[in-house]
Amino acid sequence: MLISRLLRKQRISGNLSWSRWSSDAAKATTEANPLEASAEKRQQLISELAEPLDRKSRPAIDPKETSIILFPGQGTQYVGMAKDLLRFPGARRIFELANEVLKFDLLKICLEGPREKLNRTEHAQLAVMVSSLAALEQLREERPKAIETCVAAAGFSLGEITALVFADAIPFDKALRLVQVRATAMQAACDRAAGAMAMTLYGPDTNLGEACARAQQWCVDKGVESPYCGIANYMYPHCKVVAGNVEALEFLEQNAKALKIRRMKRLAVSGAFHTPLMQSAVEPFTKALKSVRLQDPVIRVYSNVDGKPYRNAKHILTQLPKQILRPVKWEQTLHEMYERKQGADFPRTFECGPGKGLVQVLEKVNAKAAQTSFNVTA
Numbered sequence: 001m002l003i004s005r006l007l008r009k010q011r012i013s014g015n016l017s018w019s020r021w022s023s024d025a026a027k028a029t030t031e032a033n034p035l036e037a038s039a040e041k042r043q044q045l046i047s048e049l050a051e052p053l054d055r056k057s058r059p060a061i062d063p064k065e066t067s068i069i070l071f072p073g074q075g076t077q078y079v080g081m082a083k084d085l086l087r088f089p090g091a092r093r094i095f096e097l098a099n100e101v102l103k104f105d106l107l108k109i110c111l112e113g114p115r116e117k118l119n120r121t122e123h124a125q126l127a128v129m130v131s132s133l134a135a136l137e138q139l140r141e142e143r144p145k146a147i148e149t150c151v152a153a154a155g156f157s158l159g160e161i162t163a164l165v166f167a168d169a170i171p172f173d174k175a176l177r178l179v180q181v182r183a184t185a186m187q188a189a190c191d192r193a194a195g196a197m198a199m200t201l202y203g204p205d206t207n208l209g210e211a212c213a214r215a216q217q218w219c220v221d222k223g224v225e226s227p228y229c230g231i232a233n234y235m236y237p238h239c240k241v242v243a244g245n246v247e248a249l250e251f252l253e254q255n256a257k258a259l260k261i262r263r264m265k266r267l268a269v270s271g272a273f274h275t276p277l278m279q280s281a282v283e284p285f286t287k288a289l290k291s292v293r294l295q296d297p298v299i300r301v302y303s304n305v306d307g308k309p310y311r312n313a314k315h316i317l318t319q320l321p322k323q324i325l326r327p328v329k330w331e332q333t334l335h336e337m338y339e340r341k342q343g344a345d346f347p348r349t350f351e352c353g354p355g356k357g358l359v360q361v362l363e364k365v366n367a368k369a370a371q372t373s374f375n376v377t378a
Contacts, residue, residue: 064372066347067146068337069139069166070362071132071159073328075267076355077124079113082131082378090137094172098130101176106130121187121270125179129162131378132353136166139350139376146350152300152309152337156358157233157273157328158182160304160320167297169316174292181288185281186271186324192280193225195272197232197243198252198264206260208240214259215248222247232274233328236364241328243272278324286321307332331365338369349373 085091095107109118110127117123132155140147155163158179165175202208212229219227229244229252242252242264253264271277294313301310305322307329338346346369351358356375363370 063340063345063347066149066151068347068349069136069146069150069153069163070349070351070358071153071155071162071166072128072351072353072355072358073155073157073159074121074124074128074273075269076353076357077110077118077127077131077268078354079115079118080111081127081354082107082110082134085131085134085138085378088134088137088141090140091134094130094134094137097173098126098176101173102126102180119268119270121190122180122183124269125158125183125186126176128158128354129165129175129179132159132162133165133172135352135376135378139352143350146348150299151347152302154302154333154337155304156330157304157323159353160301160323162353163301164297164310164316164320167299167301169295169297169301169310169313170292178285178288178292182281182285182324185284186273186278189278189281190271193272193277194246195244195275195277196246196249197241197267197269197272198249199235199239199267200242200252200261201239201263202261203238206238206262208242208261211252211259211261212242212244212248214255215251216244218251219245219247224248228272228276230275231327232272234331236331236361239364241267243275244277245272274323274325274327276325281324282321285324289317289320302333302337304328304330304333307336309336330361334362334365334369338366346372350376352376352378354378 082091082095086095098106106123106126109123110131118127136147153163153166155161161170161175161179161182164170165172170178200208208231212231216227216229219229224245224247227245227248229242229248231240232243233241235241242249249264249266252259252261256262256264294316296312297310297316302308303310303319303323305319305326310316310319340346346366349359349362349369349372351373354377356377359370359373359375362373
């Protein structure tokens, strides 16, 4: 049952909090649970969130006493990340465990780079995920109630796997291997076809779909093999990430004025993620995912594919691989997560990981919800 898993997860002692992200978590020392009331309150709110907005229900828990946690994706990494988190024993232990599983010093790459090495997909994805979970340890130390009363989580692209780790759906050590497979397969796809991504700002008179189609046709005319250009991330109104072959993005940049594109900024990634150019990465990731013993998430975790919460472990198995090819529907996810009756308060939001981009996006999508948002920066 969901409530029993919530209580079981809460019983891991503070000094061993990292171990609940390990497949060996059951071996950790446990103690009497002082947080049963918090878990019951969280379950009550989860139940209320599942009800239609117009349905009358019992007196609600104050949403201000609950939290939502967001996790960033690849592209937020930087040399020196996680340095300020090392004062927290739980954060140090997470990196130690990661190093043991991966058989290389991930923390050293985070702290020292070089940037070219850190930005490689096979390092960047691991660095962002582990740093985000390390930031979660800071939140646990400084604001434990934010963890205890968390009712939902979401992650951007790679961050969705981080959210599933936090929600007890994927053990941390297994997630490391899973991300390693994902990143290696995606990097191999990048090496097959030079791709790129660009944050794109446009106005209400811009037809971004038509612009992408023109860029793709230009590539066909130039002899580019099986080109693609399209929307990879839905960010906020009049802002999307466009991805595809490098030649296609160059066409958009060179013809931005004629296409009524206001601004384009390349992202620090090595390929066209969340597009058909990643097709070859799906099979190895799916195979790796099938080897993991997944659990039902103990809190709501929202899928990038459709902006809806995962129903159970089986849903994760079928839905998560699609994320590699499909656009990240982040704007739609935020609307779904923060939908409330008029006048209702919002949960506190914590972005855990490198950068502050997700809170900034939330400000564009739902300014009221963003008023109670905070960054725990890796």
